[in-house]
Amino acid sequence: MSNDETHDLDASQAADRRALWWVLLINVGQCLVGVAVGLWAASTAVIGAALDNLADASVYGVSLYAVGRAASIKVRAARLSGWLLIGLAAMLVVEVLRRFFGGEAPVGPAMMAMAAINAALNIVCLRLLKRHRGEDVNFKASAIFTNNDSIVNLAIVLSGALVMWWGSNLPDLVLGLVVAAIAGNGGREILAEAREADEKAHSETT
Known part of the structure; x- marks a missing residue:
């Protein structure tokens, strides 16, 4: 590998790390x-979105570790990301069931405000990750996570409106x-x- 190619590779990896550090933070x-607002507003959806952000942050940390490393290490890091997200899903189902048998109606406006802020931040994260999409399995994982967050936040806005309309925690x-x-x-x-x-x-x- 020539010196120019090595320099380009190092520069690319440095850019990858910067992007991941930003989305991690x-x-x-x-x-x-999100956890603070979710607890105050008694919103399972907002707490779930916050836990999703925690899983995202963990994935970005793993992806940051994998930048510039062997393909096998990147694959293991991506697998860890996948199982982490599945674990989050299971935890959230348990929390929904717990609240179903007892819980007040959430604060709809707080849900909508938090979702709107998160949606704006997700756009920032997607722009940071966009140029890497399709090049690395861990950046693909990061893009999947952030796209999921965008869908969730749009749904939380709708749910907050329904909570205000019905006065129920069912939405x-x-x-x-x-x-x-x-x-x-x-x-x-x-996975x-x-x-x-x-x-x-x-x-x-082979």
């Missing part, structure tokens, strides 16, 4: 604020289950990407 902030609980399904499917997609990357790596070495 943004998601940590979203998680902390929030239903959305909690939807968030869990989206998270579980995202985990499945990431599939990791499997494809692993198969491709094996075929190239």
